[in-house]
Amino acid sequence: MLRTAITKPLLPVAFFLGGVTFDSVTLTRIDRLRDNLIMLLYLSLLGALIVLTTRADLGRATPDATDVPENVKSLVNVKSLIARAQPHYPHAIQFLLGGLFSAYTIFYSQSASLTTTAVFFALLIALLVGNEFLRDRLTNANVRLLVSLYALVVFSFFTFFLPVLIGAMNTVVFLIGAGLSAAVTIKVVRLIYQQQEPVSSRQNVVWTSLPAIVLIVVLVGFYFLKWIPPVPLSLKFAGMYHKVAKVDDEFQLEFEKAAWYQF
Numbered sequence: 001m002l003r004t005a006i007t008k009p010l011l012p013v014a015f016f017l018g019g020v021t022f023d024s025v026t027l028t029r030i031d032r033l034r035d036n037l038i039m040l041l042y043l044s045l046l047g048a049l050i051v052l053t054t055r056a057d058l059g060r061a062t063p064d065a066t067d068v069p070e071n072v073k074s075l076v077n078v079k080s081l082i083a084r085a086q087p088h089y090p091h092a093i094q095f096l097l098g099g100l101f102s103a104y105t106i107f108y109s110q111s112a113s114l115t116t117t118a119v120f121f122a123l124l125i126a127l128l129v130g131n132e133f134l135r136d137r138l139t140n141a142n143v144r145l146l147v148s149l150y151a152l153v154v155f156s157f158f159t160f161f162l163p164v165l166i167g168a169m170n171t172v173v174f175l176i177g178a179g180l181s182a183a184v185t186i187k188v189v190r191l192i193y194q195q196q197e198p199v200s201s202r203q204n205v206v207w208t209s210l211p212a213i214v215l216i217v218v219l220v221g222f223y224f225l226k227w228i229p230p231v232p233l234s235l236k237f238a239g240m241y242h243k244v245a246k247v248d249d250e251f252q253l254e255f256e257k258a259a260w261y262q263f
Contacts, residue, residue: 030107030160030164031164035103036161036164039103039157039161040157040161042096042099042100043100043153043154043157045092045096046096046097046100046150047150047184049092049093049096050093050146050147050150050188050192051191051192052089053089053090053093053146054143054146054192055192055195093146097149097153100153100156100157101153107160143192144208144212147188147189147208147209147211148211148215150185150212151181151182151185151212151213151216152215152219154180154181154184154185155177155178155181155215155216158177158180158181159174159177159228162174162177162180171223174220174223178216178219181216182213182216185209185216186205186213189204189205189208189209189212190205192204192208193205193208240255241254241255242254242255242256
């Protein structure tokens with residue numbers, strides 16, 4: 001009992017710091033395939049966990065394996081394993097959200113200027129910190145919150161992934177990313193309610209998706225207000241140099257070394 005009382009409050013912090021630390025070690029460049037694949041894996045796992053978490057209490061009882069034919073017992077065992085892991089879903093969701101928000105904070109903070117993009121960056125910082133306290137809300141009872149957070153992380157990913165993939169960054173590419181974000185979010189919601197009656201399913205899909213779609217529309221407004229930094233063009237280092245020369249696949253820069261007391 002004492003061990004549980006001590007470890008339970010520390011678990012959210014541990015999962016939060018785990019996601020942040022993992023990203024700090026593994027993330028390097030915004031255009032590196034490995035980094036984008038890691039975030040894509042996070043998004044896929046997060047979407048699957050949201051579906052499993054939300055469907056857990058929608059009347060999907062796990063079949064009893066005793067009276068089940070041999071050819072489907074393996075499937076039942078998989079479902080039983082998924083059901084037993086259900087108490088850990090919020091922790092896993094929190095880890096994935098922490099990892100994604102920390103990754104986005106790292107990439108978006110590398111923008112050359114935060115004067116006009118401070119609103120969106122502050123939103124990421126708030127979500128990164130607030131994620132530590134969201135564990136008790138990351139359940140099926142808060143499906144709209146889960147879906148809205150998922151829409152945000154998918155939107156933030158497509159905002160920089162599509163320009164890197166296509167090799168162009170403009171309004172059309174951004175709007176395509178927003179459309180894909182909405183489509184992926186709606187698909188996840190449909191998976192949640194796909195086993196319900198058609199009429200009830202459509203109503204739940206609409207009402208569950210609505211806050212997320214509104215959020216995406218607001219973020220599109222942020223783009224036209226120039227509140228979203230151009231991540232693919234962000235700079236990690238800046239300075240004043242006298243000469244720039246390309247040598248092989250690298251650039252050599254000449255500059256005057258500052259005195260030891262100058263930063």
